[in-house]
Amino acid sequence: MTIWDQIYKNHQKGGSAWATLSEGIDPRFIDLIGKTNFKLKSAFDIGCGTGKYLGYLQSKNFRVAGIDSSETAIEISKKFLGDSTDLVLADMYDFKIPKNKYDLILSVSTLHHGKKERINKLVKRIYDSLATGGIIFITLPDIKFNNKSNAFKDDKEIAPDTYLPLYGPEKGLPHSFFSRQEIDSIFSDFKGIELSIDKIGRWFVVGTK
Numbered sequence: 148m149t150i151w152d153q154i155y156k157n158h159q160k161g162g163s164a165w166a167t168l169s170e171g172i173d174p175r176f177i178d179l180i181g182k183t184n185f186k187l188k189s190a191f192d193i194g195c196g197t198g199k200y201l202g203y204l205q206s207k208n209f210r211v212a213g214i215d216s217s218e219t220a221i222e223i224s225k226k227f228l229g230d231s232t233d234l235v236l237a238d239m240y241d242f243k244i245p246k247n248k249y250d251l252i253l254s255v256s257t258l259h260h261g262k263k264e265r266i267n268k269l270v271k272r273i274y275d276s277l278a279t280g281g282i283i284f285i286t287l288p289d290i291k292f293n294n295k296s297n298a299f300k301d302d303k304e305i306a307p308d309t310y311l312p313l314y315g316p317e318k319g320l321p322h323s324f325f326s327r328q329e330i331d332s333i334f335s336d337f338k339g340i341e342l343s344i345d346k347i348g349r350w351f352v353v354g355t356k
Contacts, residue, residue: 148218149216149217150316150317150318150319150320151215151216151217151220151317151320152216152217152218152219152220153316154166154168154217154316154317155168155197155217155219155220155223156219157316159219159223165316165317166256166316166317167196167255167256168196168197171199172199172200172203173255173345173351175284175343175351175353176200176203176253176255176284177203179282179284179353180203180204180207183282185209185250185251185282186250186278186280187249187250187278187281188207188208188209188210188250189209189210189212189248189249189250189251189278190204190209190210190211190212190249190250190251190252190253191211191212191213191244191248191249191251191252191253191276192211192212192213192214192252192253192254193213193214193239193252193253193254193257193258193269193273194213194214194215194216194239194254194255194256194257194258195213195214195215195220195221195224195234196215196217196220196223196224197220197223197224197227198213198223198224198225198227198228198232198234199227200253200255201213201224201228201232202227202228204251205228205232209251211228211232211233212232212233212234212235212249213232213233213234213235214234214235214236214237214239214242215234215236215237216236216237216238216239217236218236221234221235221236239254239257239258239269240261240265240268240269244272244273244275244276245276246275246276247275247276247277247278247279248276248278249276249277249278249281250277250278250280250281250282251281251282251283251284252273252276252277252281252282252283252284252285253283253284253285254273254284254285254286255284255285255286256286256349257286258270258285258286258287259287259288259322259323259324259325260320260321260322260323261321261323262305262306262309262321262323263306263307263308263309263323263325263329266287266323266333267333270285270333270334271336273285274336274337274356277356278356279356280355280356281355281356282353282354282355282356283334283337283352283353283354283355284351284352284353285351285352286349286350286351286352287323287325287330287333287349287350287352288322288323288324288325288348288349288350289324289325289326289327289344289348289349289350290308290324290325290326290329291324291348292324292347292348292349301313301314305321306323308323308324308325309321309322309323309324310322310324325350327342327350330342330350330352334352334354336356337354337355337356338354338355338356339354339355340352340353340354341353341354
């Protein structure tokens with residue numbers, strides 16, 4: 148059982164809505180979908196969770212697919228979205244995303260759960276998996292955020308700017324944090340990068356292949 152699988156199971160039993168479980172669809176995403184002409188209308192969500200983003204896309208006539216490392220999350224998403232939806236239980240760093248297939252790849256509060264070398268490689272695979280003109284909607288936490296979050300008041304640095312919380316629901320799960328300059332470098336292959344940051348220190352990255 149993964150750490151996030153335990154979080155989902157606890158929530159199902161009436162536990163707290165940890166982190167993204169308490170959030171709705173980010174208004175930046177709604178705005179992006181509303182103003183963009185997606186030719187394929189084919190979307191892939193890395194860390195699909197309960198399926199709320201994919202459900203929104205389904206309502207806009209997208210074909211949707213996604214992965215999550217939590218078996219419970221996949222079960223919840225399939226119940227919400229329908230069993231015919233292409234949802235796979237998988238580790239995002241190992242999963243082979245089909246190339247040149249999607250015109251939207253999204254990942255909210257997920258990609259940073261690992262060391263930076265693996266994250267950088269995953270971003271390159273995401274680029275390869277987009278059709279020409281495809282768009283990303285991805286979040287990564289700002290480097291300053293780890294000093295503000297209660298979950299990181301007591302942590303262990305395991306690599307530069309990568310930390311393990313030593314208590315709380317995500318105890319033992321790597322979290323990497325990024326400067327603005329690192330964000331620019333990681334997504335340098337993408338065109339027209341637009342960046343914004345929210346009140347809890349997440350960078351929202353939108354760019355085009």
